[in-house]
Structure formats: structure tokens, C-alpha cells
Amino acid sequence: MHKLTQEILEQTITKRANATHKGDYGRILIIGGTEQYGGAVIMNALAAVNSGSGLVTVATHPSNFTALHSHLPEAMVTDYTQDLTAFITKADVVLIGSGLGEQLAILTATLNSVRSDQILILDGSALTLLAEHQLDLPDARIVLTPHEMEWQRLSQIEIAEQTPAKNLAALATFKPSPILVLKKYQTEIYTADQVFQLTIGGPYQATGGMGDTLAGMIAGFSGQFRTSLEQAVLAAVYAHSAIADDLARERYVVLPTQISAEIPKLMHDYANKKLTNL
Ligand SMILES: NC(=O)C1=CN([C@@H]2O[C@H](COP(=O)(O)OP(=O)(O)OC[C@H]3O[C@@H](n4cnc5c(N)ncnc54)[C@H](OP(=O)(O)O)[C@@H]3O)[C@@H](O)[C@H]2O)[C@@H](O)CC1
Numbered sequence: 001m002h003k004l005t006q007e008i009l010e011q012t013i014t015k016r017a018n019a020t021h022k023g024d025y026g027r028i029l030i031i032g033g034t035e036q037y038g039g040a041v042i043m044n045a046l047a048a049v050n051s052g053s054g055l056v057t058v059a060t061h062p063s064n065f066t067a068l069h070s071h072l073p074e075a076m077v078t079d080y081t082q083d084l085t086a087f088i089t090k091a092d093v094v095l096i097g098s099g100l101g102e103q104l105a106i107l108t109a110t111l112n113s114v115r116s117d118q119i120l121i122l123d124g125s126a127l128t129l130l131a132e133h134q135l136d137l138p139d140a141r142i143v144l145t146p147h148e149m150e151w152q153r154l155s156q157i158e159i160a161e162q163t164p165a166k167n168l169a170a171l172a173t174f175k176p177s178p179i180l181v182l183k184k185y186q187t188e189i190y191t192a193d194q195v196f197q198l199t200i201g202g203p204y205q206a207t208g209g210m211g212d213t214l215a216g217m218i219a220g221f222s223g224q225f226r227t228s229l230e231q232a233v234l235a236a237v238y239a240h241s242a243i244a245d246d247l248a249r250e251r252y253v254v255l256p257t258q259i260s261a262e263i264p265k266l267m268h269d270y271a272n273k274k275l276t277n278l
């Protein structure tokens with residue numbers, strides 16, 4: 001198991017070229033947020049925009065539009081009960097599932113619409129629905145972000161039995177081969193043949209919305225740092241907990257929205273550290 005270090009941030013977060021525009025930094029479509037769980041997509045979107053995503057659209061229940069806009073006027077909105085095909089077609093990255101609840105039809109329509117060159121991040125309720133209805137993954141560049149119970153539902157491996165060997169074996173049965181971010185204390189990231197472990201982060205992160213924030217960061221990083229999906233995912237996972245650790249030096253708990261607010265500073269520091277090291 002490879003231990004993740006801050007080197008992943010130095011390698012991934014690069015200074016931006018001057019002659020670029022928002023279209024160069026990722027078109028992200030976030031799908032989720034029932035009436036009950038609107039906060040989940042707000043946290044997805046706050047994380048994605050603060051991670052530098054060029055354009056973020058949130059497809060959600062219309063009752064969430066005003067709250068989302070009051071937190072984040074940078075995001076666009078659309079009603080998730082309408083046909084999302086045109087939105088999916090334009091996206092570089094689709095993140096579905098945070099606060100999606102029981103909206104199976106929206107998930108299946110999305111799985112049927114994504115293309116093989118698109119990044120599809122499946123989080124929260126999308127993972128539970130995948131497991132309950134034994135849905136196949138589409139041909140796309142897939143990232144799964146389950147916590148231990150969501151992974152138990154998907155893999156049939158009891159939490160106490162979730163060893164790297166068993167997790168890799170279960171992952172091999174998924175086609176196409178996804179990246180797995182197994183979230184917990186010391187989160188593990190599985191690619192087809194390698195396992196990485198996060199050794200930072202702690203229980204000050206145990207607040208609802210912490211995973212929704214991570215999913216938004218993975219969307220933001222993967223839409224922007226396009227050389228390697230694996231590297232972008234690893235960097236997002238590391239950055240999420242690096243910020244939490246920094247804030248926890250002076251706080252008992254770290255809120256998901258506080259992490260999002262600190263992302264631009266962390267990215268600035270790593271982009272510039274890289275420059276001075278040259
Ligand atoms: N503000 C919002 O809108 C928010 C909306 N949200 C949205 O809610 C939806 C449901 O997601 P969910 O994660 O809350 O519920 P579910 O999938 O049933 O899992 C909980 C079960 O798993 C168990 N468990 C075991 N190990 C675990 C672990 N390491 N980490 C976590 N749980 C672990 C756990 O055990 P217990 O707590 O009972 O000990 C319990 O039995 C989803 O769409 C999500 O995006 C949330 O993001 C919150 C903020």
C-alpha cells in the first residue's frame with residue numbers, strides 16, 4: 001500500500017497558463033439533491049467551484065435553486081426531473097448521487113447518456129441505488145466514492161472484512177474498471193492494480209456533508225488537471241484532509257463548507273511552491 005504524501009499536490013497543482021478561459025478548467029454537471037438533501041449538492045458545488053472548475057451546473061430539485069444561488073451565484077441550475085441529455089452531452093465531468101435519495105430514474109437515465117470519454121463520479125445515494133438494483137456501470141471513466149457501508153452494499157464485503165486483497169478482488173468484477181475511493185479514517189484509493197492510503201485527516205471531519213465536499217473536489221480536480229484521472233483523484237483526496245488538518249489545529253470540528261473556503265489558498269500555495277522549486 002502506497003502512502004499518499006503532499007508530493008501528490010506538488011505534482012498535480014500547476015500554475016495556469018495566461019491565455020486560457022473557463023472552458024479550459026472543466027465543465028461539471030452535478031446531479032442530486034432531493035427536497036430533503038439539497039445541502040448535499042450545495043456542498044458538492046461549493047467544493048467544485050472553489051477547486052477551480054470553469055463552469056458548474058447543478059441539476060437538482062427546484063426547491064433547492066434559491067438556497068444554492070444564495071450560497072453560490074457562480075453555479076447554474078436546472079430541474080433534475082427534466083431531460084438532462086443536453087447537459088450531460090456538454091459536460092467533461094458528471095457527478096451524481098450526493099443527496100439523490102430514491103431517484104432511480106434520474107440515475108438510470110444518466111448512466112445511459114454518458115460517453116466513454118467522460119468522467120463519471122458516483123457518490124452517496126447513486127452507490128446505494130447501484131447496489132440495490134444491480135445496475136451495470138456505463139462505458140466511461142468512473143470514480144466510485146463510497147463510505148464503508150456504501151462499499152459493503154456494492155461489494156457484499158462486510159465492513160470488518162474490507163481488506164485490500166478482498167477490495168481489489170471485488171473491484172476487478174466491475175467493468176469498466178473504476179477508481180475506488182473507500183472513505184473512512186485513513187481513506188484508501190484503489191486503482192486496477194495499486195492501493196494508496198491517506199494517512200492524514202481525523203475525526204474532526206465526521207460531519208454530514210464531508211463526503212459531498214470531497215466528491216465536489218474530485219470533480220473539480222479531475223475536470224481541470226486532465227493528464228491523469230488517477231492523479232487528480234489522489235490529489236483531491238489528499239487536499240481535502242490536508243485542509244481539514246490545518247483547520248483542526250485551532251478547531252474541535254471542521255465543517256465541510258470551511259474546507260471549501262480554504263481550497264483556493266491551498267491550491268495557490270502549491271502552485272507557487274512548485275514554481276519556486278524549479
Ligand atoms: N446536508 C445534506 O443534504 C446531506 C445529505 N447526505 C446524503 O444523504 C444520503 C444518505 O447518505 P448517508 O451516508 O447519510 O446514509 P447511508 O448511505 O444509509 O449510510 C449511513 C449508514 O452507514 C453506516 N456506516 C458504516 N460505516 C460508515 C462510514 N465509514 N461512514 C458513514 N456511514 C457509515 C452508518 O452507521 P451508523 O451511523 O448507524 O453507525 C449508517 O448505518 C446520501 O445521498 C448523502 O449524499 C449526506 O451527505 C449528509 C448531508
Ligand SMILES: Nc1ncnc2c1ncn2[C@@H]1O[C@H](COP(=O)(O)OP(=O)(O)O)[C@@H](O)[C@H]1O
Nearest residue numbers: 147183184185201202203206208209210211212
Ligand atoms: N474519523 C475520521 N477520520 C478521517 N476522515 C473522516 C473521519 N470521519 C469521516 N471522515 C471523512 O469524511 C468523509 C465522510 O464521507 P461521507 O460519509 O460520504 O459524508 P457525507 O455523505 O455526509 O457527505 C470522508 O471523506 C471520510 O474519510
Ligand SMILES: [Mg+2]
Nearest residue numbers: 124147211212
Ligand atoms: Mg456520502
